[in-house]
Amino acid sequence: MARPSQLPGFEPAASREPPRGAAPRLRTRYxxxxxxxxxxxxxxxxxxxxxxxxxxxxxxxxxxxxxxxxPRRLTPIFRDQHxxxxxxxxxxxxxxxxxxxxxxxxxxxxxxxxxxxxxxxxESFKRTRPEGCVLAAVASGEPFASDVSGREQNxxxxxxxxFKYDRRGHCTGKHADPLAADFxxxxxxxxxAFLKLVAGMLxxxxxxxxxRETTRKHRRLAWLAAASIGGMAVTSTxxxxxxxARDTAREQRRQAEGLVEFMLGDLKDKLEPIGRLxxxxxxxxxxxxxxxxxxxxxxxxxxxxxxxxxxxxMGQVAFARGxxxxxxxxxxxxxxxxxxxxRRNPADPQRLFDHAQNIFWIGEVARHRGAxxxxxxxxxxxxxxxxxxxxxxxxxxxxxxxxLYANENLAIAMKAKRRFGEAGQLFGGALGMMxxxxxxxxxxxxxxxxxxxxxxxxxxxxxxxxKLDVAIAARQRQISYVEQLIAEGHSDAALQARLMPAQxxxxxxxxxxxxxxxxxxxxxxxxxxxxxxxxxxxxxxEWRDVGTNAQLKLAESLLAVGNAEEAAxxxxxxxxxxxxLRAHDPNVSRWQMLQTDxxxxxxxxTLASGATSQAxxxxxxxxxxxxxxxxxxxxxxxxxxxAAYRLLGDIHQRARDYGGAETAWAQGLAQLPPNVAERPSExxxxxxxxxRLGRGExxxxxxxxLRAIGYDGAT
Numbered sequence: 001m002a003r004p005s006q007l008p009g010f011e012p013a014a015s016r017e018p019p020r021g022a023a024p025r026l027r028t029r030y031x032x033x034x035x036x037x038x039x040x041x042x043x044x045x046x047x048x049x050x051x052x053x054x055x056x057x058x059x060x061x062x063x064x065x066x067x068x069x070x071p072r073r074l075t076p077i078f079r080d081q082h083x084x085x086x087x088x089x090x091x092x093x094x095x096x097x098x099x100x101x102x103x104x105x106x107x108x109x110x111x112x113x114x115x116x117x118x119x120x121x122x123e124s125f126k127r128t129r130p131e132g133c134v135l136a137a138v139a140s141g142e143p144f145a146s147d148v149s150g151r152e153q154n155x156x157x158x159x160x161x162x163f164k165y166d167r168r169g170h171c172t173g174k175h176a177d178p179l180a181a182d183f184x185x186x187x188x189x190x191x192x193a194f195l196k197l198v199a200g201m202l203x204x205x206x207x208x209x210x211x212r213e214t215t216r217k218h219r220r221l222a223w224l225a226a227a228s229i230g231g232m233a234v235t236s237t238x239x240x241x242x243x244x245a246r247d248t249a250r251e252q253r254r255q256a257e258g259l260v261e262f263m264l265g266d267l268k269d270k271l272e273p274i275g276r277l278x279x280x281x282x283x284x285x286x287x288x289x290x291x292x293x294x295x296x297x298x299x300x301x302x303x304x305x306x307x308x309x310x311x312x313x314m315g316q317v318a319f320a321r322g323x324x325x326x327x328x329x330x331x332x333x334x335x336x337x338x339x340x341x342x343r344r345n346p347a348d349p350q351r352l353f354d355h356a357q358n359i360f361w362i363g364e365v366a367r368h369r370g371a372x373x374x375x376x377x378x379x380x381x382x383x384x385x386x387x388x389x390x391x392x393x394x395x396x397x398x399x400x401x402x403x404l405y406a407n408e409n410l411a412i413a414m415k416a417k418r419r420f421g422e423a424g425q426l427f428g429g430a431l432g433m434m435x436x437x438x439x440x441x442x443x444x445x446x447x448x449x450x451x452x453x454x455x456x457x458x459x460x461x462x463x464x465x466x467k468l469d470v471a472i473a474a475r476q477r478q479i480s481y482v483e484q485l486i487a488e489g490h491s492d493a494a495l496q497a498r499l500m501p502a503q504x505x506x507x508x509x510x511x512x513x514x515x516x517x518x519x520x521x522x523x524x525x526x527x528x529x530x531x532x533x534x535x536x537x538x539x540x541x542e543w544r545d546v547g548t549n550a551q552l553k554l555a556e557s558l559l560a561v562g563n564a565e566e567a568a569x570x571x572x573x574x575x576x577x578x579x580x581l582r583a584h585d586p587n588v589s590r591w592q593m594l595q596t597d598x599x600x601x602x603x604x605x606t607l608a609s610g611a612t613s614q615a616x617x618x619x620x621x622x623x624x625x626x627x628x629x630x631x632x633x634x635x636x637x638x639x640x641x642x643a644a645y646r647l648l649g650d651i652h653q654r655a656r657d658y659g660g661a662e663t664a665w666a667q668g669l670a671q672l673p674p675n676v677a678e679r680p681s682e683x684x685x686x687x688x689x690x691x692r693l694g695r696g697e698x699x700x701x702x703x704x705x706l707r708a709i710g711y712d713g714a715t
Contacts, residue, residue: 065203127169322541514712
């Protein structure tokens with residue numbers, strides 16, 4: 001590929017000037033122009049030889065396609081190293097070669113993406129050619145990686161390749177979708193990529209070209225067989241060829257399905273601890289691509305299972321990225337596959353297990369959308385399947401663990417429905433069982449992870465019941481347990497991620513006891529853990545969610561201890577992320593809450609600065625945001641609205657609008673339903689509103705209860 005030239009806007013380096021001499025005109029018509037970075041010269045050499053050495057199958061040559069008449073050979077291919085003569089004006093020859101080429105093949109890599117010369121060649125070609133005449137050959141890096149924050153260095157497409165150009169040759173700013181062949185795999189993958197590139201030039205389908213080439217290879221084998229046996233009858237030759245083709249096809253399918261099994265098994269298990277969603281997503285997409293053109297009803301049992309597992313894997317990736325609609329569709333499609341597998345053999349516990357996993361994730365999507373009835377229904381079906389597994393194979397510990405997980409899920413649903421006592425009992429029972437199982441199998445890391453997870457849920461249930469000391473002890477134990485596992489070498493991303501809600505949860509509990517300085521320490525640890533994990537994969541919105549919530553809690557505590565400057569900084573950072581999450585999917589209940597919390601913090605900070613009118617406007621927005629929350633717990637949503645009204649009343653009071661303050665507080669109190677199970681923080685909210693409205697006698701019993709459990713609630 002040419003480098004120094006007099007293309008507009010760029011001056012060649014003096015050390016790279018071409019030799020002097022007259023430059024003859026290029027009269028040759030080129031089939032393709034190969035554009036590449038000299039750092040990719042080795043692959044460019046191979047690709048150049050392969051293109052010029054390729055013989056188009058006889059049955060395709062001469063056919064008329066959308067790209068014109070199919071030639072017998074793809075020659076000549078233009079390259080500067082072999083095709084340019086010496087001359088003073090290199091740009092003239094480059095422009096002439098581009099104008100004389102039917103296709104532009106761009107060898108893409110991070111070095112290519114940074115090359116000004118390659119970008120100019122693509123721009124020049126696109127101004128006079130349709131988009132389909134530009135083909136990409138990916139040597140390394142990732143296409144469109146520059147669209148993902150933190151991964152810009154992996155971009156392999158030059159900018160001119162990433163965007164469409166209009167008929168006047170102007171960049172439209174719209175993303176292009178160039179035909180891209182992936183040369184990053186091994187020899188087999190490189191051959192498929194090469195055929196995909198050729199198919200794009202010829203205007204034929206890849207399957208057709210692969211089939212023709214396979215047929216040609218088989219024909220060659222048949223001729224060799226015929227020559228070796230001399231006078232063997234034609235029918236015998238055809239029979240041998242057919243048998244060979246059949247056996248080859250079977251072997252290829254066996255190898256392909258073996259590779260698929262490896263990708264969904266060992267490879268997935270090795271990739272998950274790294275925490276890179278793109279790698280896991282790539283595994284799922286490659287498996288689905290293999291099954292895409294096959295009728296699902298005709299798949300073998302093993303293939304049907306593998307296809308469903310690939311869909312489930314991609315669903316988990318979409319879920320972690322916060323794409324709940326996409327995740328739901330993927331899980332529903334996977335569910336159809338596992339349901340078909342059960343229909344074929346309803347007495348296979350493994351098939352019931354695969355089906356139960358998809359049902360669980362459908363329940364998780366519903367829970368994150370605040371649809372708790374739907375979530376509980378899914379969890380109960382999950383438990384029914386788990387019990388069925390145990391009936392079919394009572395000695396299998398894995399199936400018994402599924403029953404434990406099912407009880408844990410139901411406890412989560414009970415907690416969300418404010419049945420705190422039932423939830424606490426279920427969590428406590430599951431925790432005791434998990435401790436026993438972990439003691440029996442101390443080397444099983446999955447059981448240890450689940451024990452850490454249960455400690456967190458148990459802490460939350462005890463906190464809701466007002467048992468703050470028990471909850472704090474459980475959180476401290478959870479953190480210590482996870483840190484011990486990490487110290488033992490189990491430092492995968494999923495385990496490290498458990499430290500975020502654990503540290504944040506402990507910070508909330510300590511702050512509730514009035515230990516704000518200690519709470520700040522743990523909020524900072526949660527935030528630090530979030531940033532470390534997001535450096536691994538910035539697309540994981542589940543991690544971003546937890547980190548943002550911890551950052552807002554940190555800001556709230558900082559303001560409470562008088563550090564308004566840092567509180568403002570933390571709030572600004574957190575709210576930028578919160579707004580992006582809400583824009584990503586406004587239906588995720590946790591992200592709705594983040595928006596309300598952001599408005600509340602901004603109103604408090606503005607009030608602290610003395611800008612009462614601006615604080616009032618933000619508080620009004622906070623009330624509206626709280627009213628739009630739908631967490632699946634209507635009572636919890638009501639307390640969020642009450643808290644927003646309380647802040648609005650406090651700001652009215654600061655502005656000496658006492659009538660407005662009393663009205664806002666009264667509206668807040670009116671939100672609270674009577675005779676409901678209250679968390680300590682909610683009991684505190686009711687007491688504060690009563691006290692502000694001068695109803696101290698009603699607030700006094702609540703205050704005594706809070707003091708008795710050690711609740712301070714200063715922030």
